[in-house]
Amino acid sequence: MAVFYRIALRSSIYSYRSMSMFPQHYADPFIKREMEDLNKSELTKFYHIPIRAALNNSSxxxxxxxxxxxxxxxxxxNGNRxxxxxxxxxxLEIIKRAQTERMHLCPEDKQKVNTNAEMILIDAVENSRPLLQLTSIKRGGVNYQVPVPVxxxxxxxxxxxxxxxxxxxxDHKVCLPERLAWEILDAAHxxxxVIKKKDDVHKQCESNRAYAHYRWS
Known part of the structure; x- marks a missing residue:
């Protein structure tokens, strides 16, 4: 009986870990920028606690x-990273060149032109994020397009x-980096x-707001 209990306990622990190779009492890894905000007294509690290995892309x-x-x-x-x-x-190089050229063409707006390509990418993604989307919910044999938060x-x-x-x-005659660079620049501004597609999704959610109560029913 004790053997079956140990097997059941071990299987429950493994399922609780969600296929992780580290036990639950292991602490998450820290990066240096996060550790700079911690003082020495806060770091002492991690001296005797095992820490999980950092991911390959952590830096x-x-x-x-x-x-x-x-x-x-x-x-x-296909794994071609x-x-x-x-x-x-x-x-990012094409974005940097385009913004630098724009800065030199308009010297009076030099302070307003952002030449940081990574910040432009972040602004483009933030501007393109939708707030709502439509999902199909069946009620009474009829499928309704219900707006739900994303x-x-x-x-x-x-x-x-x-x-x-x-x-x-x-147009596929133009290389992918150039096409993607101009889409990012347009979305950042x-x-x-992409911005039109996001607005269209929001308009569709607005037109179907009468079915929003089906989300909770």
């Missing part, structure tokens, strides 16, 4: 950004997906096909 460099890393993951096809990194780097994780996914889809839909 304490100032050039590391979560949005840029997700965009890199979405560009990657080297090619995806080169395409994204080329895209979670933060899905809103970032949709924004980056729309940017990449808009770049792939453009609140215009372009």
């Amino acid at each position: 304490d460099t100032v050039f590391n950004d979560e949005i840029k890393l997700k965009m890199l993951n979405y560009i990657t096809k 080297v090619l995806a990194r080169g395409l994204l780097s080329r895209t 979670t933060t994780k899905r809103s970032y996914f949709l924004a980056m997906k729309w940017l990449l889809d808009a770049a792939f839909e453009k 609140g215009q372009g096909r």
Whole structure:
């Protein structure tokens, strides 16, 4: 009987870990930028606590950004990450050149032109994030398009997906980094096909707001 109890207890622990190789009492890894905010007294409690290994993409460099890393993951096809990194780097370079050229053409607006390509990418993704989306809910044998809020994780996914889809839909005679760069620049300035698509989704949710109560029924 004791043997079956140990087996059941072990299986329940493994299922609770969600297939993690580290036990639950292991602490999450820290990056240096986070540890700078902690004082010495707060760090002493981690002296005797085991810490999980950091992920391969974890870095304490100032050039590391979560949005840029997700965009890199979405560009990657068939595991060719080297090619995806080169395409994204080329895209950021084109954005930097375009903004620098614009800054030199308009010296009076020099302070207003943002030449940081990574910040422009972040602004484009933030401007493209939808707040609502339509989902099909069946009530009384009829499917209704009900507007529901979009979670933060899905809103970032949709924004980056729309940017990449808009770049792939453009003229294929132009290389992908250039197409993606212009879509990012348009979205960062609140215009372009991605912003129009987001506005269309919001308009559809507004027109179907009469069915919003089906979300809780």
